[in-house]
Amino acid sequence: MLRPDSTIYEALGGDQAIRRLVETFYPKVKVHPLIGPLFPEDIDPVIEKQYMFLSQFFGGPQLYSDEYGHPMMRARHMPFPITRDHADAWLSCMAGALEELDIDPDLSHFVLQRLSGPAYHFVNTGNEEE
Numbered sequence: 001m002l003r004p005d006s007t008i009y010e011a012l013g014g015d016q017a018i019r020r021l022v023e024t025f026y027p028k029v030k031v032h033p034l035i036g037p038l039f040p041e042d043i044d045p046v047i048e049k050q051y052m053f054l055s056q057f058f059g060g061p062q063l064y065s066d067e068y069g070h071p072m073m074r075a076r077h078m079p080f081p082i083t084r085d086h087a088d089a090w091l092s093c094m095a096g097a098l099e100e101l102d103i104d105p106d107l108s109h110f111v112l113q114r115l116s117g118p119a120y121h122f123v124n125t126g127n128e129e130e
């Protein structure tokens with residue numbers, strides 16, 4: 001569980017836990033019919049960047065900013081058409097990864113809440129049928 005005075009980073013288990021989460025998440029993304037095709041064949045560099053980004057996003061060391069400067073994540077996602085369905089799919093892959101790693105359900109719920117902010121913020125186009 002998440003104590004009021006701890007970060008998500010600590011609650012999940014720190015550096016290696018974030019790495020494990022990201023390494024469990026991307027195989028699900030890759031095989032997802034909607035969002036998988038947006039990602040490059042070689043997913044390893046994406047895994048590395050996401051590990052660095054989520055470490056800092058969850059309150060751990062500023063690995064991503066130290067290497068790449070200001071994240072500007074919405075701008076970095078602009079080259080890709082992202083609809084609400086894409087955001088839902090991304091979050092469902094993350095939910096699957098948290099479940100696979102047996103993360104406490106309350107903590108998982110909190111993590112997904114934190115990620116849904118940026119996920120829906122990155123939506124930059126409507127669904128086809130809209």
Ligand code: HEM
Pocket residue numbers: 035038039040046049050053057068073076077080082086087088090115118119120122123
């Ligand atoms: C809303 C659904 C999302 C989609 C469809 C999506 C898709 C993508 C794609 C296609 C890339 C580029 C991969 C490449 O070619 O290198 C990317 C990069 C990245 N995404 Fe997302 N993403 C989503 C949400 C998120 C969220 C919620 C976060 C974190 C809170 C995130 C963090 C990142 C990071 C850190 C990178 C690497 C940026 C870099 O190149 O430095 N993404 N994403």
